Amino acid sequence: MEPAIETVGLTRTYGSLVAVNNLNLQVQANTIHGFLGPNGAGKSTTIKMLIGLLRPSKGVARVLGKEVKGDDPRSRLNVGFMPELPKFPKHLKAPELLDIYGRLCGMDEAERRQEVPRLIDLVGLKGRENDLIGKYSKGMQQRVGIAQALLGNPELVILDEPSIGLDPVGMVEVRELMKGIAKEGRTVFLSSHLLFEVEQTCSHVTIIHHGNILVSDSLSNVSGMIHGMPSLRIEVSRLTDAVVSGLRALPSVSNVSTDGNAMTIELGTNEDVRAQISQEVTRRGGVIVSMNVVEHKLEDVFVQLVSKSDAAEGAKQ
Amino acid sequence: MTASDRTRQEKRGPSRFWAIVRYELLWNLRKKKILVVLLVAALLEVLLLALTPALLNIIGEAVTQNPDYVVSTSIPGYITFFFGMVIVMNSISGEFESGTVVPLLAKPVSRTTVFLGKLAAALLTLIPAYVLLFVIQVVGGSVVYGPQGHLYLVPLTIAGAVASTLVWMAIVLAIGSATKSSVLAAVVSVAIYFGLSFASGIISGFQGQSWVLTYLPGGGNTGYLIPTATASPSLSSISVSTGPDGIASALTTFVLYPSYYVAFAMLNISSIGSSGSLTSPTLTVISTQPLWYVLLTAVGVALGYIVVFLLIAWFALRRTQISE
Numbered sequence: 001m002e003p004a005i006e007t008v009g010l011t012r013t014y015g016s017l018v019a020v021n022n023l024n025l026q027v028q029a030n031t032i033h034g035f036l037g038p039n040g041a042g043k044s045t046t047i048k049m050l051i052g053l054l055r056p057s058k059g060v061a062r063v064l065g066k067e068v069k070g071d072d073p074r075s076r077l078n079v080g081f082m083p084e085l086p087k088f089p090k091h092l093k094a095p096e097l098l099d100i101y102g103r104l105c106g107m108d109e110a111e112r113r114q115e116v117p118r119l120i121d122l123v124g125l126k127g128r129e130n131d132l133i134g135k136y137s138k139g140m141q142q143r144v145g146i147a148q149a150l151l152g153n154p155e156l157v158i159l160d161e162p163s164i165g166l167d168p169v170g171m172v173e174v175r176e177l178m179k180g181i182a183k184e185g186r187t188v189f190l191s192s193h194l195l196f197e198v199e200q201t202c203s204h205v206t207i208i209h210h211g212n213i214l215v216s217d218s219l220s221n222v223s224g225m226i227h228g229m230p231s232l233r234i235e236v237s238r239l240t241d242a243v244v245s246g247l248r249a250l251p252s253v254s255n256v257s258t259d260g261n262a263m264t265i266e267l268g269t270n271e272d273v274r275a276q277i278s279q280e281v282t283r284r285g286g287v288i289v290s291m292n293v294v295e296h297k298l299e300d301v302f303v304q305l306v307s308k309s310d311a312a313e314g315a316k317q
Numbered sequence: 318m319t320a321s322d323r324t325r326q327e328k329r330g331p332s333r334f335w336a337i338v339r340y341e342l343l344w345n346l347r348k349k350k351i352l353v354v355l356l357v358a359a360l361l362e363v364l365l366l367a368l369t370p371a372l373l374n375i376i377g378e379a380v381t382q383n384p385d386y387v388v389s390t391s392i393p394g395y396i397t398f399f400f401g402m403v404i405v406m407n408s409i410s411g412e413f414e415s416g417t418v419v420p421l422l423a424k425p426v427s428r429t430t431v432f433l434g435k436l437a438a439a440l441l442t443l444i445p446a447y448v449l450l451f452v453i454q455v456v457g458g459s460v461v462y463g464p465q466g467h468l469y470l471v472p473l474t475i476a477g478a479v480a481s482t483l484v485w486m487a488i489v490l491a492i493g494s495a496t497k498s499s500v501l502a503a504v505v506s507v508a509i510y511f512g513l514s515f516a517s518g519i520i521s522g523f524q525g526q527s528w529v530l531t532y533l534p535g536g537g538n539t540g541y542l543i544p545t546a547t548a549s550p551s552l553s554s555i556s557v558s559t560g561p562d563g564i565a566s567a568l569t570t571f572v573l574y575p576s577y578y579v580a581f582a583m584l585n586i587s588s589i590g591s592s593g594s595l596t597s598p599t600l601t602v603i604s605t606q607p608l609w610y611v612l613l614t615a616v617g618v619a620l621g622y623i624v625v626f627l628l629i630a631w632f633a634l635r636r637t638q639i640s641e
Contacts, residue, residue, distance in 0.1 A: 086416075
């Protein structure tokens, strides 16, 4: 299947500053692909080049198989885009804006008549249709941004920080919305600072830093790439040295750290050794109150990769 | 390209254009821009109509009937400039200043369509203002100066005024599009307008050089209508402006006097006669041109400015990189 987004050697410079450096990115169709990076990593610059708002200094970007060329609007057909903190004309009402944008997306009147109220309802703006956008809160304007990105059922939806300004309920709704889009066989390209949001919604992740891709793979591969082995978090009623030394002696345990009556046990195997651990704790006189598998967070991977990249950059200088 | 893509891209082309026109008109309407322009047009016209009778009244004279008041009264250059500036000063730059340009240009619409749609909306804002202005002029002119003749020339006058205003619109759009600043567009264009007006005053003092004004935006050079190429003009002759701002009056004058000429003359303020007393001012003809040539030159110069500055505005919009 043709990738929804493909960039080859995509580069954007501002004088001596390299904002995006030789980016080779592939976003598979029908996936939710997270695009992560610290502030100034080049995420928004990359997205603007994909949309045709910004010309690359070098390289090629293809969106839904069409090369993005200057002002050619054909590459934006079937692409919905929500910019970071979108700004809309304050003098328009949300249905008016969506109607105008719908026409720009090539929707006919019948489509717009059906689609505009549906989207207003979908993003939770029903009842506020007659207010001017200028009177909307930041979160409501964000909802307008999401609605306009979904006009015309685009095959690819590019969302740049869609959850900024939304309340917790709104954030959950956005996540569900993205999952729904992917279920319909469409593609979501999500740029976000919220790692838990990416973790909960994305199947694939790309992390960029200083304009370079640090990693681009499925979420499970990325999450497992730093610590290959899982950890256990155990709380016991009364932690003794005997329990700790007994656990440390087990071949399946690589390290044990304590915090009051709690222990974090780093395992040396991917096998499920919870029963063995439990037996050892009991044998040494301990009583387990709780035991949880600590999954490796995307945040750990993100921080580690970015730190490594910064260290490498520092060494170069 | 899929069949659905083709339908959306090709069949909806005009729809995209009209969507931009509606978008811009709603902006003009809700931001009260249309209202301001209409109000200013109405107020200025009422003021102009009331001024002459009021002044005559002060000196104790009655208003004389003038059936040609409407067709002989040209729209002042400051009105064409003011309308042109107010209507388009933030058409393009405002989108950049407010950040609304990002979602707009992210839609499958070309910047050329956006540009043309905004220009069309500006014209649709301007034309009603001129129509209102002339309606007041016709009604008020009939009340003050008696029944008016040649009213069939009014649409032509409006067309001429629109062309004159388009020159200023193009200049303001070009500045706004290049600088992305509404304030700069307004300030620089005001500076250009007053600079040119000031320079025109100085240049017209050098009678031999005043032909230059014909090729600058604004009122241009002033000549006097004469029936034949060799006739002598008098100060009471109908005056004709050569610049882009004078297209409307040049057009109506041409329809009324198609075979006439325009004499460009030097004004001799006073001279001492043989009896030693001062004589009244006289005119010394410098050059003479057929009226049709003067009109054609004004239209050509206006078209030149419109095309050049609109191209600059369009090119600046097309080349703009949106990095913010």
